[in-house]
Amino acid sequence: xxxxxxxxxLEEIIEADLRAGKYQQIVTRFPPEPNGYLHIGHASxxxxxxxxxxxxxxxxxxxxxxxNPTTEETEYVESIKEDVRWLxxxxxxxxxxxxxxxxxxxxxCQLIDRGLAYVDDLTPExxxxxxxxxxxxxxxxxxxxxxxxxxxxxxxRMKSGEFPDGARTLRAKIDMAHQNMLMRDPILYRxxxxxxxxxxxKWCIYPxxxxxxxxxxxxxxxxxxxxxxxxxxxxxxYDWLIEKLEIYPSHQYxxxxxxxxYTVTSKRKLLQLVQxxxxxxxxxxRMSTISGLRRRGYxxxxxxxxxxxxxxxxxxxxxxxxxxxFCVREHLNKIALRRMVVVDPLLITITNYSGExxxxxxxxxxxxxxxxxxxxxxxxxxxxxxxxFMEVPPKKFFRLAPGQMVRLKSAYIIRCDEVxxxxxxxxxxxxxxxxxxxxxxxxTSGISVKGTLHWVSLAQALPVELRLYDRLFxxxxxxxxxxxxxxxxxxxSLQVIKNAYAEPALEAANxxxxxxxxxxxxxxxxxxSTSDKLVFNKTVGLKDVWAKEAKKS
RNA sequence: UGACCCAUGGUGUAACGGUAGCACUACAGAUUUUGGUUCUGUCUGUUAAGGUUCGAAUCCUUAUGGGUCAACCA
Numbered sequence: 001x002x003x004x005x006x007x008x009x010l011e012e013i014i015e016a017d018l019r020a021g022k023y024q025q026i027v028t029r030f031p032p033e034p035n036g037y038l039h040i041g042h043a044s045x046x047x048x049x050x051x052x053x054x055x056x057x058x059x060x061x062x063x064x065x066x067x068n069p070t071t072e073e074t075e076y077v078e079s080i081k082e083d084v085r086w087l088x089x090x091x092x093x094x095x096x097x098x099x100x101x102x103x104x105x106x107x108x109c110q111l112i113d114r115g116l117a118y119v120d121d122l123t124p125e126x127x128x129x130x131x132x133x134x135x136x137x138x139x140x141x142x143x144x145x146x147x148x149x150x151x152x153x154x155x156x157r158m159k160s161g162e163f164p165d166g167a168r169t170l171r172a173k174i175d176m177a178h179q180n181m182l183m184r185d186p187i188l189y190r191x192x193x194x195x196x197x198x199x200x201x202k203w204c205i206y207p208x209x210x211x212x213x214x215x216x217x218x219x220x221x222x223x224x225x226x227x228x229x230x231x232x233x234x235x236x237x238y239d240w241l242i243e244k245l246e247i248y249p250s251h252q253y254x255x256x257x258x259x260x261x262y263t264v265t266s267k268r269k270l271l272q273l274v275q276x277x278x279x280x281x282x283x284x285x286r287m288s289t290i291s292g293l294r295r296r297g298y299x300x301x302x303x304x305x306x307x308x309x310x311x312x313x314x315x316x317x318x319x320x321x322x323x324x325x326f327c328v329r330e331h332l333n334k335i336a337l338r339r340m341v342v343v344d345p346l347l348i349t350i351t352n353y354s355g356e357x358x359x360x361x362x363x364x365x366x367x368x369x370x371x372x373x374x375x376x377x378x379x380x381x382x383x384x385x386x387x388x389f390m391e392v393p394p395k396k397f398f399r400l401a402p403g404q405m406v407r408l409k410s411a412y413i414i415r416c417d418e419v420x421x422x423x424x425x426x427x428x429x430x431x432x433x434x435x436x437x438x439x440x441x442x443x444t445s446g447i448s449v450k451g452t453l454h455w456v457s458l459a460q461a462l463p464v465e466l467r468l469y470d471r472l473f474x475x476x477x478x479x480x481x482x483x484x485x486x487x488x489x490x491x492x493s494l495q496v497i498k499n500a501y502a503e504p505a506l507e508a509a510n511x512x513x514x515x516x517x518x519x520x521x522x523x524x525x526x527x528x529s530t531s532d533k534l535v536f537n538k539t540v541g542l543k544d545v546w547a548k549e550a551k552k553s
Numbered sequence: 554u555g556a557c558c559c560a561u562g563g564u565g566u567a568a569c570g571g572u573a574g575c576a577c578u579a580c581a582g583a584u585u586u587u588g589g590u591u592c593u594g595u596c597u598g599u600u601a602a603g604g605u606u607c608g609a610a611u612c613c614u615u616a617u618g619g620g621u622c623a624a625c626c627a
Contacts, residue, residue, distance in 0.1 A: 190625035
């Protein structure tokens with residue numbers, strides 16, 4: 001399949017570079033800022049960067065762009081490493097932009113010495129106003145003409161902590177009238193008396209992204225520095241610094257970030273959802289974070305497959321979340337153990353069944369020949385899904401109804417003889433008879449039925465909690481309007497079933513085990529499970545053509 | 554009203570001057586002891602107008618539409 005696939009534009013560039021002998025091997029990097037958890041959009045970038053060096057000779061680094069100590073934390077570093085590994089990738093070198101603070105400071109001094117940088121005393125507001133607008137040129141700072149000696153002195157005093165936060169900045173001296181706003185004397189260093197998660201209080205000046213990212217790539221000899229489209233205008237500055245500093249010429253390439261409908265993929269917005277308690281945490285199963293998807297029951301394989309299918313390009317996009325769901329169903333269908341769980345129970349008494357408990361066998365996974373079977377107990381009282389019975393069924397309802405026959409999965413065919421109701425007319429019980437000669441696997445009854453139901457023997461039923469999830473937002477693109485994206489939160493995104501009834505085999509389940517609950521969907525055992533009550537998260541439902549059919553009429 | 558980026562079915566992505574293909578979705582059918590899975594088939598597309606060419610989704614021009622850029626964030 002990979003060999004059949006056509007190349008994306010980055011692979012074409014790389015193959016051309018390799019063919020031309022420009023490089024013997026390629027080096028890429030995944031460069032997150034440790035200020036939040038990774039999300040599905042990052043997965044795309046991870047698969048791209050690491051995937052490229054699996055396909056072509058070379059390697060990929062994990063580099064934390066940790067140049068802003070006030071937002072960065074070790075907790076995020078750890079989660080990012082865990083997520084990258086969980087996705088199935090291993091980096092060559094673990095690096096930090098902060099590893100290069102000394103070198104970066106040296107670079108800054110070089111620019112000063114060559115008259116290409118100056119210390120500015122303007123306030124943030126002043127800098128903003130004199131920057132101009134995209135259609136109007138900016139004006140030069142009065143401090144732009146300071147002597148090299150003065151700049152050197154001031155910059156080293158900035159470093160030694162003589163000035164308070166925000167008092168001065170180091171700026172590149174480029175062109176205040178440049179078409180590209182980023183070339184209008186961009187700030188290179190700012191003063192921040194803040195504890196850094198790695199360098200502690202060694203520094204009180206920190207480089208800006210633009211003065212750290214490109215040079216870090218260069219220091220690591222990154223051949224292909226891949227980032228998203230919003231950094232296109234940064235490339236000119238990136239190249240300018242490489243040229244002036246005369247350092248290894250990494251080249252930046254940009255691709256369009258992947259957007260997915262009915263969710264948000266922005267660390268800032270995800271952080272808001274966490275802080276304002278709209279979700280239970282970064283790993284809430286409704287979140288688009290890697291940790292959320294993991295807790296939801298997604299597999300690394302399915303996420304990688306998704307990233308591969310959506311591809312890489314430069315145009316704006318909004319990927320249908322249905323494709324992600326397709327990918328996880330496809331994988332889980334192959335690997336998930338089948339179990340029976342009744343969500344909304346209706347009691348059936350099999351009137352001609354003996355009092356004994358019979359042990360039946362049911363396959364663990366019909367997709368797997370080596371999957372084996374597990375025992376399932378059957379007795380005269382069982383539970384079926386309330387929605388699998390209708391007193392007045394529509395046509396093509398292949399389930400239970402008065403006088404109608406149906407098969408109990410891996411067991412017998414039963415017929416509904418009598419409907420018992422309570423005082424309010426609510427159906428409380430069904431009296432059925434079973435056909436002993438219709439036993440699964442050795443059916444000689446000659447009866448053929450259209451429907452097969454999942455069921456659980458009442459006496460052996462295991463009470464479990466189910467958490468059912470729906471999309472977090474009720475509109476395709478919550479960020480596409482003036483309104484606060486949180487106003488589009490779907491109030492029905494979480495539904496908890498406190499008491500569902502599971503077959504006893506589920507007792508042996510462990511955290512993170514994945515199952516298909518027959519005719520319902522895929523579920524994963526959650527970490528909130530206790531010995532008293534197992535908790536399962538619904539990963540995704542099965543395709544349900546009957547639901548569609550029923551909706552039509 | 555500047556610069557830059559982008560434009561192919563409902564969605565995502567191919568076609569590198571020579572038959573617009575693949576996947577998802579939707580729809581129809583077959584199989585099925587999960588109305589699952591699997592299998593078969595069908596619908597739907599080159600933003601527009603000019604130009605170059607024997608031939609244009611592809612090259613050129615213009616228009617239109619969308620996106621990005623004015624944080625001491627990344």
